[in-house]
Amino acid sequence: MRQSLLYHAFGVREGYDYQETIYQDGCIRFVLSVRPDWIRCPACGGKDIVRKGRRYRELQTVPIGLKPVFLVTEVPQCECAACGKRFEAAPPLPRPMSATPTGSRRLSKPSRGG
Numbered sequence: 171m172r173q174s175l176l177y178h179a180f181g182v183r184e185g186y187d188y189q190e191t192i193y194q195d196g197c198i199r200f201v202l203s204v205r206p207d208w209i210r211c212p213a214c215g216g217k218d219i220v221r222k223g224r225r226y227r228e229l230q231t232v233p234i235g236l237k238p239v240f241l242v243t244e245v246p247q248c249e250c251a252a253c254g255k256r257f258e259a260a261p262p263l264p265r266p267m268s269a270t271p272t273g274s275r276r277l278s279k280p281s282r283g284g
């Protein structure tokens with residue numbers, strides 16, 4: 171998978187670097203990380219950033235064939251070395267470009283009485 175294809179096919183914006191593809195459970199996951207040079211303090215605009223950790227978020231996007239496709243994006247948790255502001259760096263994610271019917275399979279939550 172080329173990064174340019176990711177950009178074109180899934181509308182992945184600038185700010186992300188393609189890391190790897192994971193095939194699991196019949197799904198395809200494209201793992202994206204935030205570009206270090208994209209991260210900037212929202213308070214003072216400083217680029218001297220200390221990373222405190224990270225989490226990941228998943229976004230379902232356009233399927234490939236019959237396989238569901240997810241974009242897994244890193245969300246670095248950062249602290250500004252200049253002003254001490256803590257923030258999460260999350261470049262805007264693309265929205266799925268084609269509408270896919272999602273009614274075929276739904277997650278049903280078992281309801282339990284208290």
Ligand SMILES: [Zn+2]
Binds near residue numbers: 211214216251252253
């Ligand atoms: Zn700052």
